[in-house]
Amino acid sequence: MTNPRYTIQQAAEQTGLSTHTLRYYEDVGILPGIQRNSSGHRYYDEQDLGWIHWLKMLRHSGMSIEMIRDFVQISQQGNDSIEARCQILDAHRQKIRETIGELEGYLRLLD
Amino acid sequence: MTNPRYTIQQAAEQTGLSTHTLRYYEDVGILPGIQRNSSGHRYYDEQDLGWIHWLKMLRHSGMSIEMIRDFVQISQQGNDSIEARCQILDAHRQKIRETIGELEGYLRLLD
């Protein structure tokens, strides 16, 4: 069974974030469940990297750290929270659509 | 000839910016040429309000204060600068288009 582990350095390379940012994301609660080895060093598995890519996407699309933190906290409350999670994502989708609409309006103005 | 003048308070109401922000925009050089009356108070004419609306649009669409300042400085260098101005606006349009593209990609991912 293939179960690769990555150091923070490697995780940084894989995801394009800095090690600083990876630790920061963990500190502020949007990157939970990162394991440690016997000497306290973090290691990241494929699932973690997957979530980090989602994180990048959410941040890049304008979701604030705070909103992501809410989402993460809700997600940790088991399957009952699926509806609430969907609501957050729906709201975010809606926000993105609005932003696209505004930007398209500005584009027309700029012509 | 109708040539209305507005106080900073009125300009703030007309444009939806705060008086603080209007002064700040002037300080950082993206809102030049605001006139003063005999006691040093600013007054804004229709042209100023027009530019403020453009400013709002440019900021809202992601142009940085610094880029707007460059644009303003170039604009003050007479008609020779029209090409340079167009270049900046074109670049900004292009950036908006890219942003829209990215956001649309994220929307698809979120489905």
Next chain:
DNA sequence: CCTTGACTTCGAGTGCGCTCTAACTGTTAC
């Protein structure tokens, strides 16, 4: 043993774009 290097924490610093405060001035109404 000692150096090297990657990691750790904690707290401070940075950059952007405002936003607010303090101290002051000038005009108007009473």
Next chain:
DNA sequence: GTAACAGTTAGAGCGCACTCGAAGTCAAGG
């Protein structure tokens, strides 16, 4: 004259999202 009020400046403060630095720990290599 004086109080109220709208304006002025310079500079400090804020919120966000990082970003960096100092000081320390730990494992491996020479």
